[in-house]
Amino acid sequence: MEKIRTQAEDAEKSMDKTQKQTENMVKSMDKIRNLTEDTIIEGADIVRTFKMGEVEVRALRSVNVRIRRGEFVAIMGPSGSGKTTLLNQLGLLDTPNSGKVIIDGTDTSRMSDREKGKFRLHNLGYVFQDYALLPELNAMENVYISLMMQGKSKTECESAAAEILAAVGLGDRLQQLPSKMSGGQQQRVSIARALAHSPRVLFADEPCANLDSETSKEVLDLFEKFNKEKGQTIVMVTHEEWHAKYADRVIKLKDGIVQE
Amino acid sequence: MLEKARFSFFLASRYIIRGNKGITIFTIFVLALIFIQLVLFSSMLAGVTLKFNELMVDYQTGNVVIEPKEEERYIEDASALQKKIESLPQVVGTSARLKTTGNFHYKEKEIGATVYGIDPADEIFVTGLEDAVISGEFLSRPDRGEIILGREVSGGFGALMESRSLGGVEVGDTVELTIGGVTREFRVKGIYTTRYFMADASAYLARADLEEMLGIGGRDLAQEIAVKTTDGTSEYDTRTSLLSLGISENIRTWHEFAGILRLIESTLGMVRNIMNAVGLLIAFVIIFVVIYVNLVNKKRQIGVQKAIGIEQNVIVASFVLQAMLYAGAGVILGYAFMRFGLVPYTVSHPVEVPLGAMSLRLDNAEAINRAVLLFLASVVGSVIPAYKLAQKDLLDLIWGK
Ligand SMILES: Nc1ncnc2c1ncn2[C@@H]1O[C@H](COP(=O)(O)OP(=O)(O)OP(=O)(O)O)[C@@H](O)[C@H]1O
Ligand SMILES: [Mg+2]
DSSP, X not given: OHHHHHHHHHHHHHHHHHHXXXXXXXXXXXXXXXXXOOEEEEEEEEEXXXXXXXXXXXXXXXXXXXXXXXXXXXXXXXXXXXHHHHHHHHTTSSOOSEEEEEETTEEOTTOOHHHHHHHHHHHEEEEOTTOOOOTTSOHHHHHHHHHHXXXXXXXXXXXXXXXXXXXXXXXXXTTOOGGGSOHHHHHHHHHHHHHTTOOSEEEEESTTTTSOHHHHHHHHHHHHXXXXXXXXEEEEEOSOHHHHTTSSEEXXXXXXXXXX | OHHHHHHHXXXXXXXHHHSOHHHHHHHHHHHHXXXXXXXXXXXXXXXXXXXXXXXXXXXXXXXXXXXXOTTOSSBSSHHHHHHHHHTSTTEEEEEEEEEEEEEEEETTEEEEEEEEEEOHHHHHHHOSHHHXXXXXXXXXXXXXXXXXXXXXXXXXXXXXXXXXXXXXXOTTOEEEEEETTEEEEEEEEEEEOOSOTTGGGEEEEEHHHHHHHHTOTTSOOBSEEEEEEOTTOOHHHHHHHHHXXXXXXXXXXXXXXXXXXXXXXXXXXXXXXXXXXXXXXXXXXXXHHHHHHHHHHHHHHHHHHHHHTOOHHXXXXXXXXXXXXXXXXXXXXXXXXXXXXXXXXXXXXXXXXXXXXXXXXXXXXXXXXXXXXXXXXXXXXXXXXXXXXXXXXXXXXXXXX
């Protein structure tokens, strides 16, 4: 009986210990989170409506989102819920009717189209569902266009493109034209293109929608690799639950409203 | 700025190198044809003008013509003046002429023509009339009562205005010539053609014969002295030298006699300008269509380029440069064809035209002018569609609206 009691007391003690340990862990994690928890994108009260003749489509109804630096965020929701529209607002490809998009402390709502273009060129990267490579450019040229537009020298462009293409596993296909590549390879070129200029945020709208699950996994593994190793912030729209598992966090949209 | 140009050029060159080869070849080929069309008419005109000028200098005016002083009918002491002029080193020969109009009778026919009284021995140093004789012989110094007729006067020998001629006079025939009421008979010694219509509508006889008919015999009068200089002497220099000899008569270069030619030239020049305008319009339309079709296929790409952050004017410039590269290739191809193909060919195988053997003459200044116009047409033809598309909203472009 006594034996049992002492055993129970011991157990209690060790439980206390673990509790304290976990508490400490949580504390230190909070600390880490506080350190890393600086916001890279803040979307405030974003409203986007489209006029289709007489009808008004309210694609986004006052959406508030906050994405932290180094975060891998998935945007999910039913078809027509406003995922692409939200991504386009955050990625400065479109302008909201009202609300603000602040990227890394820069309020972009007052920018002209030209300034936005320049901002995108230097700070943002995009991966499209259908790859959207320029068919007349080979893999390397496709990858370095943003660097070239930034005014980098040919050697800088080429070495950067070669490096990033090697990182996505296409180091042996630098001169290949998109028409000679599989969908998965093209999507990897397009990821390389989106990352070549080290953007602050990578945006991807259903990057795997045209790919089979094996190739999708390769692409998502790449995203994960850049996210984990380089701390690349990624915002990705997807339909698939298993894609979303790669993300740190999921933003759920429905009828243009974020679901808490 | 330079970086943007570099980027546009990069895109343009890739569009051409890796784009549809058939369209590229077709476009360059058509632009080359248009360039050829643009310069061909000018080259023909220049060739004809050159020929005309040559004929006029060779058969009529020589390089410079001395005419009587203002308000005088004749140059006096013509032979003394000739000697004086011939003392100039660049002068090959001079020919003092009397010149009037007369009426010829032959059988039932009667026509008017310009009649020259010449000294044959002098004339052969100034004009090529002697070699232009196609039947019979040229005059010689002792010949009196003999005449040389141009084919437009005699008729036959392929005269252009046969019906206005005497209708087939032959060497040895006798024609009647009436000048100022005086009629005399002349034996036709030779018939000539220069192929230059105006020069072929004349007749030549000994100056002494014409002096008699005009009633000025033995007074050493002339109405013009044609002066032939060595090749390559500028007519203006000759004029200056003549003036410094103290010649007070009227000195005119052959250019001043080319009036009718200039009329023809300016008439043809108008035709040429119209043809050029049509050519340029076609070039504009071709470029417009090619670039437009190209652009329609690239709508989404343009949207993606804008999304990446490539500036709109860089995108527009890439298509304009593409069009300019097409135009440049077309110009080079067309120019090479003219310069190294067609023009040398017509020089070694001249085209027979009523004027004689004619070859094309490509003027580089004209060629550059046409090249610039073609470039402008290609710039306008590409800027319009490229600008219209590139200024659209990038999402509209991406979604193909
Ligand atoms: N340019 C536009 N013009 C008119 N309506 C639009 C436009 N873009 C989006 N919409 C509408 O806004 C709503 C949200 O569209 P959005 O493309 O953001 O949805 P989504 O969640 O990305 O859908 P999907 O999963 O099918 O891609 C839809 O009702 C759509 O029809
Ligand atoms: Mg979508």
